[in-house]
Amino acid sequence: MTETHTHSIRTRLLLIVSSILILFFLFSSAALYYNTNQTAVSTLKKTAEQDAQRIANTFDTATYTDFLNNPRPSEDYEKLRKSLDTLRKQNGLLYAYTATVDQNQVKLLIDGLPVADAAKINDPATGAVASDMKEVLQGKTHTTDVIDDPKYGQYISVYVPLKSETGETIGILGVDIAAKDVETLTTTLLKQTLPLFLGLLVLLLLLTLGSLYYILGRKLKPLETLQSVAQMIADGKLSQADQTMQQLKIPAKDEIYTLARSIQQMNQTLRLMIVDIKRTTALVTDTSQAIDAGTTEVLDGSTQIAETMSEIATGTESQTHTTLALTDEMSGFSSLVQKTTDDSQHIEQTVETMRVATRDGQTQMKQSVTRMNMIHSHVVEATEQVRQLKQQSTDIQALVTIIRDIAAQTNLLALNAAIEAARAGEQGKGFAVVATEVKKLSTHVASSVDQIAAIVQNITGNSTQMEVRFAETLQETVSGQQEIQATDGSFTQIAEQVGTVASSAAGMRQQMLDVARTEARIRNALTEIAAVAEEHTAGNEEVAAASEQMIATITGLHVLVETLNETSSYLTDQTEKFDLT
Template structure:
């Protein structure tokens, strides 16, 4: 693990995943609260429609059945019509059955207590009116029968109606309270979901803004930095990025690349100067050697004419060869230095190219993270669409409930006076269904607003992706420039090697000339034969001088081209 990786605390992927996790949590909270309130509203509607409305309807029917018992008992006493008796028994049975059914629906202790009293009074009333009917069938005294009705049966019957009235009145009150509670719950749910949705939306937009700015701002700075370097300006200041992620690592790589490139350009410039100086020295040495060769040729021609000048000519030859040998050694040393510097320049160019490749890889990682970010935002939009489908289902349920309430109101209107209480219930249910429909529409509008915000976030991410692609293009351009520098330095290295080989060849030639001069000094007797050897050596030396002059000219041209290429860069 490198130092750069160890100092990287949070990667871009982790930061983006954290941002989307926060947005997902906010969306989950909003959805959870909406689901909770929808379930609560559904529970209250179910309780109001399926339980309380049925209890109220049963209580109102109990009122009617209690009143019918007293009325039918009086009708039978007055007319002795068996139908009144049968209807009386039917009303008593209906009241008892309604009490039993309502007991299974009642939750409060007060309702259960009233139902038990009603059942007890109904049983007592049945026992009393059966005794009364038995007295009538036995043709007992009319006065006794009337007294039994007024003092025994009628007081029990009068106890039924107040209990039934109290039961119906209390259930009507509870229905009104339940309707009010449902309305308050709907208002609370609407306000809560609206506030939570707005807060979640604002936080999501802030997270998206800061996440985008955190990524695009340093990338734009690095793009400008790379443009400057690509144009040849290496004197710019280093990039200052506070990020501790891949972007920070990429910025550090850019800074290191700039420093390496600056050092490389300086080394190449210095090497070019050395090469130019060495080529000048080589040219001067070649001229001196050529002059010495001409002197030797002239001396050889004069040897035949005058042997007296032989010693002087030999001394001149030895001196000239000494100077040439020193020049050759200097050329060889300069060629070694130029070779070493050129190899260093090639190494620096290779390191710069590797830094560019590392920058390209980092830009590729950033591009991949942006693509993952876009996929997550699209998935979040799909989830909000699913919530919209749920709201549509709730709206359909509310519409069906409204239709059922309307049908119930029509049936209650047909029932006349007996269906008035159920008509009131149907009206309340219809109002609740309309309120539920309005709440569902409000939630649908909020979901639509959230989806529009997500679409804007996706557009912002696409813009960031374009900036990243532009950064990749600039880095690739800088990489091409480094590749050209590397090729040029390799060419210089090859030329320097050729100069070194030529210097070695010239050194060998100078040694041969010195040896020839030593042979000349051995004696004047072999001057003639030695002159031919010296002439041949001189011809070889002239050929070598021509090669050295050609190499020196090529080296001078190369050094000028290298200085021209280096001059394109502006260093600090």
């Protein structure tokens, strides 16, 4: 508990009550000043309202009505202004004027100041608000609070309705009364009432504090005895404190009486507690010594167990790491086996594709051999036909030679006939005509025979070339036929080799599947071994941790036992300080 300066409760209570009363006095003084000020303001407002109403009653409303019909400077305006100025001076007012509300703005009509200071007609009225004029236009009076103007000082404005002879509101009369006398009036009232008020307050303060001091002195006197008893208890003098509490008399059963009973019960409870603590401390000391001896033996055994389990855990952990490493290697081998299996399957598929392609190629080669044989037969036949065409061209050329000779002889006979016809004269004209036609025919035949000879010669040349070409083609065809037959044999061998490779690939794939299954069984076995090893490692670590925790617990228990022994000794020493006799 933090130490502080010692003060009497009675003094503190007196200070608190005094502070409250002083605050109450200050508040009462402020309230008195405020009420006095409000009374002065209220009185001033009432006076201003009476002055305004008196001016409104004496104001010439008939002339004012005529002025409203034509609001401009005139004799009526001057008459009304002078009248307001006179009334203002007679009543001691700052300002008197008439106003109207136009477009939500208060405007002056007649200013009751001297002509040099008076405002013009329809000038805005400063300080007047159109919303305040609504109730005035309804026939009511409106009074403002004290207005503090930097130019005119403090004043109060009063607005009353101007009514015609028929009672109709025809305008607004405003008057401003100086409020500087409010402070003077307030001061005067305070001078009259404040001394009596302060005297009563001071008397009340003194009576209250005196009564409170006497009452608190009687009520709080038992607290001094209780304070002494509490100090005795703190010093360990429980018997002396008990005797003092028995001699204490408290007539009223209030909080102090309850506190005294509580302190007395606390003293008795503390006496019983000290006795129990002494008895318990002796028992704890004996028990802690026995526990200390047992914990020492358990600590030695636990330390040996922890060291042994730590060695076992280290060996098991090494075996687990080895098994896990082998499992990782088997995982890599599994990936390699799987890849090899996939490659074998791919090879098998490729070989099957090659087998199909080889079978198709072999079929196409057989068809090519058949076609080459047919081509060879056709080339042989064509060669023979070209040879026959060449022979026929030779025969035709011989016939053309015979026809050319016949045409030459016919031409010669026609020439001889023409000569004989010329010799015969007239008798030979018909024969001459026939001879001429025969000559033309033989000439035409000779020309046609020459053309046929040229054609036959070309045919013979072409036939010779065709015979040479066909001979070369026949030779190439024979070579191609032999090569195709050789290729057909190669395709047959390839098909046999592809079949062998396909069988080998299928066998290799089956063997790789067997290897994969064996590898999976080995990997599963290694996984189980690793799991068992991890479980053993975890178990060993848990046992080692439990042993270490037990060692830590026993060590802590040993420390606690030592602390308990020290605490027991301390409690024994402390309880010896209490006087129970």
